[in-house]
Amino acid sequence: MESPSTDFTPLLLNQSAETCGGETMLENVVFGGYYIVVFLLALNGNGLALWIFSHQRSASTPTNVFLLHLAVADLSYVVILPLRASYHLTGGHWPFGEVPCRLAGYLFYVNMYASLYFLACVAGDRYLAVVHAVRSLKLRQARHAHVLSFALWVLVTVSMAPLLVSRQTSTEAGGTTVCRQLYREKASWMALVSLGVAFTPPFLATLTCYLCIARSLRQGSRLEPGLKLKALRTIGLVLVIYVVCFLPYHVSRATYILGYAHPSVSCWVRRGLMLGNRLTSSLTCLNGALDPLVYLFGAEKFRGSLNKIFRRDGTGGSVTNTGSASVKSEF
Secondary structure, eight states: OOTTTTTOSSSSSSSSTTOOOOOOOHHHHHHHHHHHHHHHHHHHHHHHHHHHHHTTTGGGGGHHHHHHHHHHHHHHHHHHHHHHHHHTTSSOOSSSSSHHHHHHHHHHHHHHHHHHHHHHHHHHHHHHHHTTTTTTTTTTOOOHHHHHHHHHHHHHHHHGGGGSSSSSSSEEETEEETTTTOOOOOOOOOHHHHHHHHHHHHHHHHHHHHHHHHHHHHOSSOOOOHHHHHHHHHHHHHHHHIIIIIHHHHHHHHHHHHHHHHHHHOHHHHHHHHHHHHHHHHHHHHHHHHHHHHHHHHOOHHHHHHHHOOOOTTOOOOOOOOOTTTGGGOO
16 A cells, blocks of 8 residues: 555646646635534544543454454544634635644545554454354454554554655645645656555445345344344445545545546636545545444444443443354344
8 A cells, every 4th residue: 555645756747737736715714614513523523432431441342453454544643633624614724734734645545545444344344243153253353353453553554654745735826835745746657556555445345245245144144123223224234335535535536537638628627626626535534423323323332332421320321241152232
């Protein structure tokens, strides 16, 4: 996996192309408010999830381990959303300097691809739990999940590290400072290849695992009808996150790389490509606000802990005590 924007060899990029993609006042106001709302939702949801998962170590399952790391990935990016909001609310000006710009771009890609891979790990673990419940007992251990999670962290953080050493800010006419990691990354063929390599494996793995689970549930399963419905809802939710948050960005980004700097593309088309890049980039941030729903619907022990927090009268705090090998505990 390579950093999607570490290769700054342009695809016939010229200065006239750069003048076609500026943000309008309305866009800046909408995007600024949007990032503030997402920040508040994601910070509270993932902060609560991280607290709950960190206090469930004695009853940890592989899925809970992956969800714990997913919450960490979300929080690592949520903390810089106020910088994005400030960028838009100041009229597309980046007042924070070079280092915060590099950090904003770095955490954006680390969060996005860490989330993709941890969601794929959750899908793989549930596939083993449902389709190969008995044969996977020894493999599905929390310690194995932790080892795999740390390996993924190393892969993603090292792959994106070049963003931390490459200059990412520039000054435009009028003295406005632009952070190129906010929608204006230079396009290159290497960036296009990296985009496909980073996104395609976890997407196909997640899709394949959930399709196999859905087929297994439809053909016959020991799960009760109510649990089958919960399982299918969880599958649907994760696929919705992929379709809404990740797929549009990668399609838009690939289109942007291929078309933005082409000499035959008009300024109006470039404006459309830039707007699509900004919209789909903002949708990836929505992942941080939607992931807590995965925790809620996808982890029974998480729901039980949440009930205990909000129902202190002792009437709703019981949690089913099942082992990690139980298919029921996965949904």
